[in-house]
Amino acid sequence: MARWYVCGLALAAAELLLIFATVFSAKGLRGKEFQGASRIPSQFSEEERVAMKEALKGAIRIPTVSFSHEKSNTTALAEFGEYIHKVFPTVFSTNFIQHEVVEQYSHLFTVQGSDPSLQPYMLLAHFDVVPAPEEGWEVPPFSGLERDGFIHGRGTLDNKNSVMAILQALELLLIRNYIPQRSFFIALGHDEEVSGTRGALKISELLQARGIQVAFLVDECSFIFDGFIPNLKKPCAMVSVTEKGALDLLLQVNMTPGHSSAPPKETSIGILAAAVSRLENTPMPNMFGSGPLKMTLEQLANEFPFPTNIVLKNLWLFRPLVSRLMERNYITNTLVRTTTALTMFNAGVKVNVIPPVAQASVNFRIHPAQTVHEVLELVKNIVADDRVQLHVLRAFDPLPISPSDDKALGYQLLRQTIQSIFPEVDIVAPGICIANTDSRHYTNITAGIYHFNPVYLQPQDFSSIHGINEKISVQAYETQVKFIFELIQNADTYTGPVPHVHEL
Numbered sequence: 001m002a003r004w005y006v007c008g009l010a011l012a013a014a015e016l017l018l019i020f021a022t023v024f025s026a027k028g029l030r031g032k033e034f035q036g037a038s039r040i041p042s043q044f045s046e047e048e049r050v051a052m053k054e055a056l057k058g059a060i061r062i063p064t065v066s067f068s069h070e071k072s073n074t075t076a077l078a079e080f081g082e083y084i085h086k087v088f089p090t091v092f093s094t095n096f097i098q099h100e101v102v103e104q105y106s107h108l109f110t111v112q113g114s115d116p117s118l119q120p121y122m123l124l125a126h127f128d129v130v131p132a133p134e135e136g137w138e139v140p141p142f143s144g145l146e147r148d149g150f151i152h153g154r155g156t157l158d159n160k161n162s163v164m165a166i167l168q169a170l171e172l173l174l175i176r177n178y179i180p181q182r183s184f185f186i187a188l189g190h191d192e193e194v195s196g197t198r199g200a201l202k203i204s205e206l207l208q209a210r211g212i213q214v215a216f217l218v219d220e221c222s223f224i225f226d227g228f229i230p231n232l233k234k235p236c237a238m239v240s241v242t243e244k245g246a247l248d249l250l251l252q253v254n255m256t257p258g259h260s261s262a263p264p265k266e267t268s269i270g271i272l273a274a275a276v277s278r279l280e281n282t283p284m285p286n287m288f289g290s291g292p293l294k295m296t297l298e299q300l301a302n303e304f305p306f307p308t309n310i311v312l313k314n315l316w317l318f319r320p321l322v323s324r325l326m327e328r329n330y331i332t333n334t335l336v337r338t339t340t341a342l343t344m345f346n347a348g349v350k351v352n353v354i355p356p357v358a359q360a361s362v363n364f365r366i367h368p369a370q371t372v373h374e375v376l377e378l379v380k381n382i383v384a385d386d387r388v389q390l391h392v393l394r395a396f397d398p399l400p401i402s403p404s405d406d407k408a409l410g411y412q413l414l415r416q417t418i419q420s421i422f423p424e425v426d427i428v429a430p431g432i433c434i435a436n437t438d439s440r441h442y443t444n445i446t447a448g449i450y451h452f453n454p455v456y457l458q459p460q461d462f463s464s465i466h467g468i469n470e471k472i473s474v475q476a477y478e479t480q481v482k483f484i485f486e487l488i489q490n491a492d493t494y495t496g497p498v499p500h501v502h503e504l
């Protein structure tokens with residue numbers, strides 16, 4: 001009798017556990033992983049909300065333009081340093097935060113957590129911007145004007161929004177007497193738009209000299225994508241786990257100059273034009289199937305209607321079809337191959353002179369499954385003309401793929417913070433950063449490099465980045481501050497992923 005009773009109790013307990021496991025499975029339990037320590041709610045007063053948007057507007061008004069490696073607006077870069085001192089006084093006066101200026105304009109903050117057993121992490125952003133000539137803008141690009149609920153201007157998405165949101169979230173936490181448990185670094189670069197070799201690289205060297213290794217870092221270059229994939233009605237938060245490499249090539253042809261009245265059969269211009277045309281017409285191989293894209297599509301499969309869901313769930317069978325479909329769209333094409341962009345072409349000085357030299361620049365963004373060396377070999381085979389000299393101007397391999405499994409602290413913290421701040425977003429998937437960022441300078445201090453901006457991005461917003469009419473809604477910026485406010489707290493209280501039902 002007693003045995004039956006114990007057995008019955010055990011069964012009831014098991015049933016209860018199962019119910020709990022189902023209800024609180026990874027999707028059902030939003031934010032529960034972070035319980036334990038007392039949390040500060042991410043609610044801001046009206047006064048704070050006004051102050052935070054005004055702070056961003058002020059940042060946009062400082063024209064911190066990087067024109068080229070040699071030329072930047074150093075007055076504005078210095079002014080930006082003074083500006084953040086002014087708008088985030090608590091960050092600069094807190095005794096457990098150390099602030100250092102690196103290479104005159106970049107900023108490194110070391111926030112000393114109370115628990116030295118927790119490995120630190122790092123938040124990255126940059127405050128230099130690309131130039132913005134006024135033509136075509138609805139409002140002047142450095143006015144920081146608010147119109148129809150949007151703050152307009154260069155840097156509102158790339159990337160002063162992140163610089164300001166990180167410092168703003170920290171300022172608000174400190175005002176509420178928050179003491180972080182896990183140490184973290186904030187690295188704000190001043191020359192990302194022209195390579196980051198003065199800012200990010202030097203900060204990274206400084207940290208390496210101090211023997212610092214971080215668990216993960218979070219940088220720009222990915223968003224909550226909305227409307228990018230045909231038929232995918234839902235937004236998709238893409239946390240990029242790798243970044244493409246790059247190869248800048250100068251192609252040069254030298255021929256004998258002369259009078260245009262008696263032209264040779266071939267000129268430097270004609271030879272070079274044919275070579276670059278071959279490059280443009282011979283895309284690099286489709287690498288679909290290698291790299292994180294397969295994981296991304298498998299996660300997206302359920303969100304598509306029939307029959308796309310079946311196709312995506314059976315990539316072993318439909319790989320050729322899916323890879324062909326992806327290369328048809330210019331954005332999804334970037335995810336399946338090394339891209340080739342002809343960006344500069346120079347030759348000639350006068351209409352009746354055969355020029356001796358013709359030069360062209362080509363910019364390749366290297367797929368994570370290829371290397372600089374492999375791309376260079378392919379280029380040589382495509383150009384296949386010894387008269388065309390190839391000079392490597394700049395080259396770096398793609399970044400290694402950062403983990404996105406259940407044990408990957410950075411990825412899981414981002415995933416779970418996305419789920420709590422954006423409950424309407426069902427899809428969080430690993431992705432590829434198709435451009436280059438300051439992150440690549442930090443590969444020696446972490447194996448966990450993640451790209452994510454907690455902001456919705458639609459195709460028209462994408463073209464505003466480095467284009468015209470860049471803007472962010474006031475509400476999106478507030479949400480970004482809220483996200484970082486939560487992320488910092490989550491990093492302190494994270495206790496690991498919620499077990500899936502089958503693990504019980």
Ligand SMILES: CCCCCCCC/C=C\CCCCCCCC(=O)N[C@@H](CC(C)C)C(=O)O
Nearest residue numbers: 192193194195221225228229236435436437462
């Ligand atoms: C499910 C949807 C798939 C979406 C595909 C991806 C769409 C890409 C969207 C946004 C990418 C934004 C990139 C913003 C970061 C730009 C950083 C940058 O411009 N860096 C320079 C660095 C260079 C070293 C000067 C660059 O040229 O890459």
Ligand SMILES: [Zn+2]
Nearest residue numbers: 158159192220
């Ligand atoms: Zn950027």
Ligand SMILES: [Zn+2]
Nearest residue numbers: 130158193466
């Ligand atoms: Zn940029």
